Amino acid sequence: MSKSSVTPVTTAGPVIDVAGLCKYYRTYRKPEGLRAAIGGLFHRETTEVRAVDGISFSVEAGEMVGFLGPNGAGKTTTLKMLSGLLHPTGGSVRVLGSLPFRREAAFQRQIALVMGQKNGLWWDLPAMDSFVLNREIYEVPDARFRATLAELVELLELGDALGTPVRQLSLGQRMKCELVAALLHRPRVLFLDEPTIGLDVVVQRRIRDFFRLYNERYETTVLLTSHYMDDVEQLCRRVMVIDHGRLVFDGGLAELVDRHANTKYVTVVFGQPVARGELETVGSVVAYEEGGRRATLSMPRETHSRGAAALLNTYQVDDLDIREPGLEEVIAQVFQHRPPADTTDTPDIPGAPDRPGAADTVDKTAGHEIAAKAGA
Numbered sequence: 313m314s315k316s317s318v319t320p321v322t323t324a325g326p327v328i329d330v331a332g333l334c335k336y337y338r339t340y341r342k343p344e345g346l347r348a349a350i351g352g353l354f355h356r357e358t359t360e361v362r363a364v365d366g367i368s369f370s371v372e373a374g375e376m377v378g379f380l381g382p383n384g385a386g387k388t389t390t391l392k393m394l395s396g397l398l399h400p401t402g403g404s405v406r407v408l409g410s411l412p413f414r415r416e417a418a419f420q421r422q423i424a425l426v427m428g429q430k431n432g433l434w435w436d437l438p439a440m441d442s443f444v445l446n447r448e449i450y451e452v453p454d455a456r457f458r459a460t461l462a463e464l465v466e467l468l469e470l471g472d473a474l475g476t477p478v479r480q481l482s483l484g485q486r487m488k489c490e491l492v493a494a495l496l497h498r499p500r501v502l503f504l505d506e507p508t509i510g511l512d513v514v515v516q517r518r519i520r521d522f523f524r525l526y527n528e529r530y531e532t533t534v535l536l537t538s539h540y541m542d543d544v545e546q547l548c549r550r551v552m553v554i555d556h557g558r559l560v561f562d563g564g565l566a567e568l569v570d571r572h573a574n575t576k577y578v579t580v581v582f583g584q585p586v587a588r589g590e591l592e593t594v595g596s597v598v599a600y601e602e603g604g605r606r607a608t609l610s611m612p613r614e615t616h617s618r619g620a621a622a623l624l625n626t627y628q629v630d631d632l633d634i635r636e637p638g639l640e641e642v643i644a645q646v647f648q649h650r651p652p653a654d655t656t657d658t659p660d661i662p663g664a665p666d667r668p669g670a671a672d673t674v675d676k677t678a679g680h681e682i683a684a685k686a687g688a
């Protein structure tokens with residue numbers, strides 16, 4: 313047995329520990345035109361995509377951390393490196409004390425990666441067949457397999473879907489089965505890549521409740537990416553925001569919203585129609601419906617309660633609702649205030665010693681704009 317295959321899977325220190333982690337993809341650019349395409353057979357032009365570009369962070373046992381960022385920011389690439397599907401270009405990564413890319417059996421038995429966009433079950437067979445296969449792969453003792461399966465089926469309200477071929481299941485049922493398959497071996501670390509994507513709100517809520525319960529019961533460490541604010545808001549106290557492969561924020565969700573969501577939305581249902589012009593004196597009207605019986609006003613965060621009180625005092629109000637801007641908007645505001653990504657760093661070479669990445673300026677005591685510092 314090689315030395316590397318006995319790396320201990322340990323709980324000492326943070327469960328996830330990442331420093332200066334990079335993943336650069338090399339892609340071939342297809343030249344335009346036939347002549348150039350033929351030339352390209354001999355001299356292929358490559359470009360480098362810095363999908364993950366020097367990120368550093370750590371996650372303690374039992375934490376549920378939201379991992380946010382726009383499309384193409386590097387979230388999936390990071391999760392793939394953490395779960396051992398991709399070899400990093402540079403930097404260091406340890407999960408449960410192991411180097412994930414070594415893909416040791418002891419390590420794989422402790423983690424799971426669930427991707428909402430990918431199907432991990434056998435398409436033509438009932439989900440139960442895939443579960444039995446996983447039981448063999450992960451060497452789960454039979455009694456434990458049965459107990460875990462019964463528990464997961466109950467928590468996820470899966471009913472009798474297990475005997476139906478996966479291709480005949482609804483998207484929600486399929487996702488629940490994906491979760492069962494991923495959790496049958498009771499992983500201690502869960503990487504969730506958009507687990508609720510495309511699901512209706514009822515199933516989304518069910519799955520969200522499930523994650524909360526599961527985390528409380530087993531103190532699973534969870535890193536979750538989702539484009540749904542509700543998922544993150546209800547599950548994660550801490551969030552990390554990534555953009556262009558770099559961490560731009562690491563801290564409390566409340567702090568992220570406080571700092572960047574400088575507006576609130578006040579939706580009012582009036583007893584009688586109110587003229588748009590009158591409402592404009594209270595806030596900026598972003599929706600004006602039902603002939604003035606219903607309106608949504610955007611107001612500065614600091615003064616929104618005064619604005620809401622003014623509406624209540626002036627008009628007959630049947631209903632009033634105040635909400636935060638959605639995740640997309642908060643994230644957009646995060647990006648508005650930061651300089652463009654700096655790509656002047658020299659790339660690491662595979663196998664090179666750990667590189668102190670640009671994001672090493674992470675101040676772990678409070679949430680903050682990391683890239684603003686790094687790029688300053």
Ligand SMILES: Nc1ncnc2c1ncn2[C@@H]1O[C@H](COP(=O)(O)OP(=O)(O)OP(=O)(O)O)[C@@H](O)[C@H]1O
Pocket residue numbers: 337338339361362363381382383384385386387388389390
């Ligand atoms: N196999 C690959 N080869 C080349 N480039 C890739 C590959 N996989 C991802 N990329 C690029 O790396 C960058 C990061 O992609 P990644 O999938 O990690 O983003 P993401 O944050 O998960 O985005 P999304 O929110 O859309 O899922 C993107 O520019 C993407 O095009």
Ligand SMILES: [Mg+2]
Pocket residue numbers: 387388389505
């Ligand atoms: Mg992704």
